[in-house]
Amino acid sequence: xxxIHMCRKRCSEMLRHFLIAFASAVVLxxxxxAQAPADFSGRWTLxxxxxxxxxxxxxxxxxxxxxxxxxxxxxxxxxxxQDARTLSIEYVFFSRYDAMPPLKYIFPxxxxxxxxxxxxxxxxxxxxxxxxxxxxxxxxxxxxxVSDRGAAKPFTVELTRKLSLESPSTLIVEVTRAGVxxxxxxxxxxxxxxx
Amino acid sequence: MKRFAILSGACIVLWAGAFIxxxxxxxxxxxxxxxxxxxxxxxxxxVNVYGGVRGAITPRLDRMAAEGLxxxxxxxxxxxxVSRAALMTGRYAVRTGASQAxxxxxxxxxxxxxxxxIGYATGLFGKWHLGGDRPENRxxxxxxxxxxxxxxxxxxxxxxxxxxxxxxxxxxxxxxGSKTAPPKNVKLFDLDARRTVDRESVExxxxxxxxSVRDKKPFFVYYPMTQIHFPTLxxxxxxxxxxxxxxxxxxxxxxxxxxxxxDAIDRLGITRNTIVFWCADNGAExxxxxRGSSGPWSGFxxxxxxxxxxxxxxxxxxxxxxxxxxxxxxxxxxxxxxTIAAAVGADIVPKDRAIDGINQLPFFxxxxxxxxxESVLLYANAQLRAVKWHDWKLHYVYAPEAGGPAMPPxxxxxxxxxxxxxxxxIKDANPWIQSVTDRIVNEFTETMKKYPNxxxxxxxxxxxxxxx
Numbered sequence: 296x297x298x299i300h301m302c303r304k305r306c307s308e309m310l311r312h313f314l315i316a317f318a319s320a321v322v323l324x325x326x327x328x329a330q331a332p333a334d335f336s337g338r339w340t341l342x343x344x345x346x347x348x349x350x351x352x353x354x355x356x357x358x359x360x361x362x363x364x365x366x367x368x369x370x371x372x373x374x375x376x377q378d379a380r381t382l383s384i385e386y387v388f389f390s391r392y393d394a395m396p397p398l399k400y401i402f403p404x405x406x407x408x409x410x411x412x413x414x415x416x417x418x419x420x421x422x423x424x425x426x427x428x429x430x431x432x433x434x435x436x437x438x439x440x441v442s443d444r445g446a447a448k449p450f451t452v453e454l455t456r457k458l459s460l461e462s463p464s465t466l467i468v469e470v471t472r473a474g475v476x477x478x479x480x481x482x483x484x485x486x487x488x489x490x
Numbered sequence: 491m492k493r494f495a496i497l498s499g500a501c502i503v504l505w506a507g508a509f510i511x512x513x514x515x516x517x518x519x520x521x522x523x524x525x526x527x528x529x530x531x532x533x534x535x536x537v538n539v540y541g542g543v544r545g546a547i548t549p550r551l552d553r554m555a556a557e558g559l560x561x562x563x564x565x566x567x568x569x570x571x572v573s574r575a576a577l578m579t580g581r582y583a584v585r586t587g588a589s590q591a592x593x594x595x596x597x598x599x600x601x602x603x604x605x606x607x608i609g610y611a612t613g614l615f616g617k618w619h620l621g622g623d624r625p626e627n628r629x630x631x632x633x634x635x636x637x638x639x640x641x642x643x644x645x646x647x648x649x650x651x652x653x654x655x656x657x658x659x660x661x662x663x664x665x666x667g668s669k670t671a672p673p674k675n676v677k678l679f680d681l682d683a684r685r686t687v688d689r690e691s692v693e694x695x696x697x698x699x700x701x702s703v704r705d706k707k708p709f710f711v712y713y714p715m716t717q718i719h720f721p722t723l724x725x726x727x728x729x730x731x732x733x734x735x736x737x738x739x740x741x742x743x744x745x746x747x748x749x750x751x752x753d754a755i756d757r758l759g760i761t762r763n764t765i766v767f768w769c770a771d772n773g774a775e776x777x778x779x780x781r782g783s784s785g786p787w788s789g790f791x792x793x794x795x796x797x798x799x800x801x802x803x804x805x806x807x808x809x810x811x812x813x814x815x816x817x818x819x820x821x822x823x824x825x826x827x828x829t830i831a832a833a834v835g836a837d838i839v840p841k842d843r844a845i846d847g848i849n850q851l852p853f854f855x856x857x858x859x860x861x862x863x864e865s866v867l868l869y870a871n872a873q874l875r876a877v878k879w880h881d882w883k884l885h886y887v888y889a890p891e892a893g894g895p896a897m898p899p900x901x902x903x904x905x906x907x908x909x910x911x912x913x914x915x916i917k918d919a920n921p922w923i924q925s926v927t928d929r930i931v932n933e934f935t936e937t938m939k940k941y942p943n944x945x946x947x948x949x950x951x952x953x954x955x956x957x958x
Contacts, residue, residue, distance in 0.1 A: 306952045343898060343899075361897075363886060363887060363888075363899065363901040364901060365899025365901055365916070365917055365921050366899065366918070367902075368917075368918040368919075368921055370916070370918065377535050379755075379885070388918070413916070413919045415916045415919045416908050416909070416914070416916075417905060417908050418917075420919055441920075441922065443880070443881075444880060444881070445879060445880035445881070445882070445926075447865065452921075452922035454921060454922075472554070472921045472922060472924060472925060473922075473925075475922050475925045475926065476925070476926050477929055478924075478925030478926050478927075478928055478929035479925060479928065479929065479932075480925065481924050481925060481928060
């Protein structure tokens with residue numbers, strides 16, 4: 296084969312390889328960019344629906360008559376701080392008179408188990424949590440053990456929270472509380488606005 | 491020898507016959523008498539043995555508690571009429587459709603009807619308040635009482651002498667009646683009559699017990715006291731008696747009347763064969779100037795805060811219920827009907843409807859350590875407000891003030907041991923509780939499919955809807 300022909304062929308292959316590599320890099324960067332974690336940082340205030348004035352339905356949970364629910368479990372307003380390694384949530388629970396610091400929960404974002412201890416006057420309640428990303432949503436699963444004289448033996452309770460940004464200024468926290476002691480699971484959707 | 495054998499055999503037959511006869515008579519006479527004293531709007535903080543706040547003014551109740559069982563977690567409905575409906579029927583009042591204006595349909599079966607059906611003499615002396623605006627059409631004799639005397643509706647009518655549902659003065663009366671005589675008005679229910687009606691009722695109760703003992707009939711005396719409901723005006727003998735105000739004076743009168751009843755039971759020689767219940771219809775009176783004391787609890791009657799639905803309750807049955815026992819286990823007034831049925835050994839609780847009461851006799855007698863009840867549903871008329879499960883209380887609609895608005899957040903969780911005043915909402919740390927309380931509500935709701943609630947204001951004769 297003529298050397299010039301050989302050069303053209305090699306150059307062509309090299310160009311093709313280069314283009315393939317370049318395209319792959321573009322796709323990889325684009326993909327990586329799309330999976331970048333959402334940033335929930337900020338101060339968030341719960342959007343509280345007005346209390347319904349419609350008559351109660353006898354014998355049904357009052358949720359049927361009024362929009363009461365168990366909420367996100369994180370109060371309002373709450374402040375979220377987030378970096379590559381952790382997400383923390385802080386909110387005021389006690390009054391100024393109580394002289395207690397705000398409640399603060401820290402969740403590792405590297406898949407490791409995090410532990411938060413809650414003290415509500417009934418001893419230390421240890422909550423173990425793991426967080427994972429599901430697209431742009433953050434799923435936090437929390438478990439804790441409950442000993443109560445109403446139950447024959449201690450039992451485990453599980454709470455799954457899904458955080459997602461409906462818009463840069465709207466945070467949705469969906470909470471699913473697993474059923475215990477023969478009861479069914481319940482789910483709550485809380486809407487927070489930034490600010 | 492043969493003659494001796496025949497004689498011996500005859501003696502054995504006669505002895506056996508006499509034994510069986512005596513045993514039957516004994517079984518009949520062994521059925522315990524039931525005395526149910528039911529004061530009005532009496533809060534936890536009014537009774538010394540419950541940590542009363544007005545001085546040592548309840549010695550007889552304190553002694554009764556020492557002789558019997560003191561319930562520290564006794565639950566009732568949140569208001570007068572619905573509480574009486576629940577007490578009498580063993581059903582949450584929401585099932586009965588009972589209301590102050592309409593009363594309770596005659597279709598409901600009361601403790602009195604159950605006991606009357608097995609030969610008990612039954613009498614009501616005091617406040618009825620289950621007959622609505624036309625109590626003559628839903629009077630105690632139509633609900634199992636052989637005779638009655640007292641207030642058809644409620645005590646505050648004495649302030650104006652205007653009966654509920656009327657507009658003109660001088661329409662509120664003290665009444666009386668029996669199963670052989672329709673109700674008749676005895677005298678105007680004015681402030682003078684308000685002061686004396688409890689004394690008259692205790693004397694009629696005692697006379698009724700004396701007659702029943704003389705007639706060798708087991709009896710059920712229901713003595714729904716009108717004290718310490720507003721206007722809290724006592725018998726003239728008790729005006730200024732304690733030096734601690736009208737409520738304290740009224741409480742001293744309640745204690746005195748309890749003592750009169752207990753003394754009569756002793757004098758009649760029926761102490762060991764008489765179960766005595768003493769408990770209040772709902773929580774503390776809240777209307778000034780006669781604002782009562784809820785003791786350690788928050789709220790007043792007409793709310794489902796503990797101060798509205800948790801009242802003192804003492805049960806005495808010497809020889810059967812251990813003396814001096816104190817418990818924090820859940821018990822509800824609806825448990826009385828099945829408990830009394832078990833105590834009298836008769837199947838008198840109706841089976842054609844939902845019964846929410848649970849037989850607590852084994853618990854009362856100390857044969858089981860824990861109450862048979864694990865939860866309580868708390869309604870404000872037709873609205874479910876809260877559920878208690880053991881020491882937990884989840885408000886679905888938090889409305890702490892009597893007749894006041896719901897306050898967000900509507901759902902609030904309290905542990906009544908660590909937070910008896912229901913002040914610190916801890917649902918964030920214990921969200922699992924909703925699974926438990928929703929189950930309890932859903933199970934209750936399921937029973938309504940088979941046994942639909944009696945609609946409020948349902949006329950008589952009431953015919954239940956077709957069951958599914």
